[in-house]
Amino acid sequence: MKTTTKLRQMLNSGEMLVAPFVLNALHAKIAESVGFQAVYMTGAGTSAERGFPDVGLLTMTEMVANAKYIATAVGVPVICDADTGYGNPLNVQRTIREYEMAGVAGVHIEDQVFPKKCGFFEGKQVIPQAEAVQKIRAAKDARTDSDFVIIARCDAYAVTGWEDTVSRCNAYVEAGADLVFVDGIKSEDDIQRYANDMASLPRMYNGDLMNTKDVAALGYRLMICGSTIWLVYKQVRDSFEELKSTGKVNPHRFGTRWDVAGLLGLDQIYELERKYGVTEVPVS
Secondary structure, eight states, X not given: OOHHHHHHHHHTSSSOEEEEXXXXXXXXXXXXXXXXXXXXXXXXXXXXXXXXXXXXXXXXXXXXXXXXXXXXXXXXXXXXXXXXXXXXXXXXXXXXXXXXXXXXXXXXXXXXOSSOOOTTSTTOOBOOHHHHHHXXXXXXXXXXXXXXXXXXXXXXTTTTOHHHHHHHHHHHHHHTOSEEEEOOOOSHHHHHHHHHHTTTSOEEEESSSSOHHHHHTTTOSEEEEOOHHHHXXXXXXXXXXXXXXXXXXXXXXXXXXXXXXXXXXXXXXXXXXXXXXXXXXXXX
């Protein structure tokens, strides 16, 4: 079954799908190995790995390249950040086609002015609702696979207020969005309000403010979460500080070379080498 079809079926199953943030293919492999049925390629994480804050400095080509590595590495559906679609509705159409060809199962397109900012940063601006609607229509028209999931992200809450956010989300679903995604949610009250005021809309939530089971009980279809960027930052920084101060990192902090190599398919490489006569005895 295509990953796009898998994703659509899970979103329509009546049970909320949880997709943890992944920055790269390794993180995606880890998520899949512990049983997650989908993963989310974070734009903030993709930017961070390249040394930039999440303020729209990466190109569509760079984002799609990361998406392709991730989608190739795992068998579960990959949902991706596609920022603003990188321009007007025609740019959005090319963006959708490029992500489709990369093998991902769905993307979200946001209604910010380009270049965008992280949904939690100050200084965001949003485009007019009518223009954003045209982008969603263009995205829907561009997909060649009808199961490819198009998510309309709305960043208006911190800019023009809640009433405009509700209006925009309704318009985006009417234009053909499969899900709406209100970003910049900062409290449990916001999560509840989002669920109440958009009860009739297919919704997703981004964050870690509530337990996944509690969010599911509010009728959300999808939750992206895991704080992976901040987790990686804290764990790596703590390890480096320990190395700097003591001269050694406590082995209990990390797995082994073989844990990672096994996850990435080293045994299969050895099998192929034997099959094709590349080497007879693996080097240990």
